Amino acid sequence: MPATYLSATPHQAIMAPAAASLVTPVLGAATSAGWRLARHGPVLPAPACISPAAASHVTRAALTTADVSTTGAASGGACAAGRRHLVHATPRALGAKSARSQAVLPLQSPPQPGAPRRRALPSTTTVSALPEFVGALAASPYRDYYVLAGAAVGAVVWVKLFDYLAANGTLEQKLSRKLVHTTTGPIFVLTWALFSANPMARVLAAVVPMLNFMRLFAVGTGLVSDPGLVNSVSRSGDRTELLKGPLFYVVTLVAATVLCWRDNPAGLIAVSMMCGGDGLADIVGRRLGRGNPLPYNTQKSVAGSVAMLVGGYGMAYGLISLFCGLGFFACYPPATLFGCLGAVALAATAVESLPINKWVDDNVSVPIVAAALSLVLLPQPAEAAAAVASAAAAVVPVAAAGMAVTTVAAAAAGSISLSV
Ligand SMILES: C/C(=C\COP(=O)(O)O)CCC[C@H](C)CCC[C@H](C)CCCC(C)C
Numbered sequence: 001m002p003a004t005y006l007s008a009t010p011h012q013a014i015m016a017p018a019a020a021s022l023v024t025p026v027l028g029a030a031t032s033a034g035w036r037l038a039r040h041g042p043v044l045p046a047p048a049c050i051s052p053a054a055a056s057h058v059t060r061a062a063l064t065t066a067d068v069s070t071t072g073a074a075s076g077g078a079c080a081a082g083r084r085h086l087v088h089a090t091p092r093a094l095g096a097k098s099a100r101s102q103a104v105l106p107l108q109s110p111p112q113p114g115a116p117r118r119r120a121l122p123s124t125t126t127v128s129a130l131p132e133f134v135g136a137l138a139a140s141p142y143r144d145y146y147v148l149a150g151a152a153v154g155a156v157v158w159v160k161l162f163d164y165l166a167a168n169g170t171l172e173q174k175l176s177r178k179l180v181h182t183t184t185g186p187i188f189v190l191t192w193a194l195f196s197a198n199p200m201a202r203v204l205a206a207v208v209p210m211l212n213f214m215r216l217f218a219v220g221t222g223l224v225s226d227p228g229l230v231n232s233v234s235r236s237g238d239r240t241e242l243l244k245g246p247l248f249y250v251v252t253l254v255a256a257t258v259l260c261w262r263d264n265p266a267g268l269i270a271v272s273m274m275c276g277g278d279g280l281a282d283i284v285g286r287r288l289g290r291g292n293p294l295p296y297n298t299q300k301s302v303a304g305s306v307a308m309l310v311g312g313y314g315m316a317y318g319l320i321s322l323f324c325g326l327g328f329f330a331c332y333p334p335a336t337l338f339g340c341l342g343a344v345a346l347a348a349t350a351v352e353s354l355p356i357n358k359w360v361d362d363n364v365s366v367p368i369v370a371a372a373l374s375l376v377l378l379p380q381p382a383e384a385a386a387a388v389a390s391a392a393a394a395v396v397p398v399a400a401a402g403m404a405v406t407t408v409a410a411a412a413a414g415s416i417s418l419s420v
């Protein structure tokens, strides 16, 4: 049965599958509705005519009442008596909440006698090619592997881009390095939304920072030569620096991915404080921090700490709003989010400002404090808390072993000294 009676603008025809494939937690089912729309092509301009039962079904499932009109007036009265117009096929209707509306769409009636002829766009194939491709990827059983591969390649390209910008003088080397620090974490976190709902997806996602761990380890210890990576990630051009801050940075990303994943905001907050917070503290502190040192740590400044507070809070707020908007966890009341996030950002900023970097790297101290405090302060979805507990039981011994190996390797490479 054709499904071309659903009215959509070309924009909607493009948006629907994209939204369905990129933003819905239940992508397989959701995508096919949007994909079908794109495949059959946008049909203009008449809205769909649907039975009252289907209309209430759709309304409940996905649409606002404004999307379903009770008379035919809105589109020239094309519907038979008793049928209703589906005025807009919104991306939301076709995507995020489409489990039920999807069941309704194929039941659309054929054109009513006397209804104005609907004009198919001539460029249907072109219009639908990209969404179709995205839809096919999203529906593929290999989808998580595609996202993994894309993110792994993206990580290399992103770091190389900053190396290039620093090498040709567009960016100062220190700024380039800190931009890598500030941006890679949140971009990586954004890729979480592209993975499927498969329970193994978080493990596959964690492979991306794990690969970077191996890369940093191999280059930092001298097993592999990669001057570009050393330039973009180290402060002084010393390869052994890769075994410190950068290595801890990727370990934190692995931990946030496996322990918190996208259904517990603690991971998003930890990454935000490490990237948006600590990253910005350096960028702003170096520029505006002269003349306002912190009284208890003259290496750091009030300007840097204020930037950390604002940057960490802002990034966490943005990521939490995005992920709750995509339905990965329930949204918090604004006052709760404001209070809890404010307290977490203050604590993380305080920790970052302490002169303790000699003993504990701030890519470890800041996210640990942020995650722990988030778990305490933010109301936790029960299943997310249980998932953290069971994942922690499995991961902590492995992470501890990884840290031990790294420390010994760093000592062997001469980048740190062990006193036992
Ligand atoms: C420069 C970095 C940390 C330094 O920390 P600090 O010493 O200044 O406190 C960050 C190093 C980043 C790393 C080389 C690359 C990480 C990639 C990430 C796991 C995945 C990003 C994927 C995305 C698609 C770009």
Ligand SMILES: Nc1ccn([C@@H]2O[C@H](COP(=O)(O)OP(=O)(O)O)[C@@H](O)[C@H]2O)c(=O)n1
Pocket (backbone or CB within 6 Å): 245, 278, 281, 282, 283, 284, 285, 286, 289, 299, 300, 301, 302, 303, 304, 305, 308, 352, 353, 357, 362
């Ligand atoms: N709260 C802060 C943090 C950093 N900074 C500036 O950023 C520089 C590097 O900070 P850092 O030693 O924490 O650097 P990372 O270990 O984070 O790379 C400091 O030397 C300060 O100039 C600041 O002014 N205020």
